[in-house]
Amino acid sequence: MCAEMEDRLDLPVEPATSSTQAVSTADVICTATTSSTPVFDDADVSPGTHINAVGAYTPEMQEIPPETVMRARLVVDHRESALAEAGDLLIPMKEGLFDEAHIHAELGEIIAGLSTGRTSENQITLFKSVGVAVQDVAAASAVLAATRSRDLGTRATL
Numbered sequence: 001m002c003a004e005m006e007d008r009l010d011l012p013v014e015p016a017t018s019s020t021q022a023v024s025t026a027d028v029i030c031t032a033t034t035s036s037t038p039v040f041d042d043a044d045v046s047p048g049t050h051i052n053a054v055g056a057y058t059p060e061m062q063e064i065p066p067e068t069v070m071r072a073r074l075v076v077d078h079r080e081s082a083l084a085e086a087g088d089l090l091i092p093m094k095e096g097l098f099d100e101a102h103i104h105a106e107l108g109e110i111i112a113g114l115s116t117g118r119t120s121e122n123q124i125t126l127f128k129s130v131g132v133a134v135q136d137v138a139a140a141s142a143v144l145a146a147t148r149s150r151d152l153g154t155r156a157t158l
Helices: 002-009 017-025 066-071 079-086 085-093 107-111 133-149
Strands: 027-032 050-053 073-076 104-105 125-128
Touching: 050 079, 066 085, 066 125, 073 079, 073 107, 079 085, 104 107
Parallel strands: 027 050, 050 125, 073 104, 073 125
Antiparallel strands: none
16 A cells, blocks of 8 residues: 555655554545444654544444543534444443533534634644435535536446
8 A cells, every 4th residue: 555655746755664654654544434333542642633434323432542632622413313323422421521512612613703713833634424425415516516516527328
């Protein structure tokens, strides 16, 4: 994979030898697992890191350490869905580590200017997504409109 990505990106790509090595040097961490336990250690997350957590989409799954969730500015795709499905939130909430007030905002609130995102360069930010179909449709619609206005793409008949 590293060789393929080097060719595609024309950049050096090297595999990490451990999650500690990968996480401790990352500015952005993206997780997309079905793990039932955190996939990295909170101590490895540096100040200023942003985390996109798109796995752990059932109440039993957990890929982000509770300590990381607690010290991060937490943004979700949709509060109601996150509070019903996101084990990364539900498991530590059940343990009494925080409550739903810890959710700073929904992503749409930040995009609309109704809430703030990062407030300092050292702040850890966490976007927890469980997937909301209507948001996917809205994004696809925006992409389709942009490609049509630029006369891009190929029309296919199915």
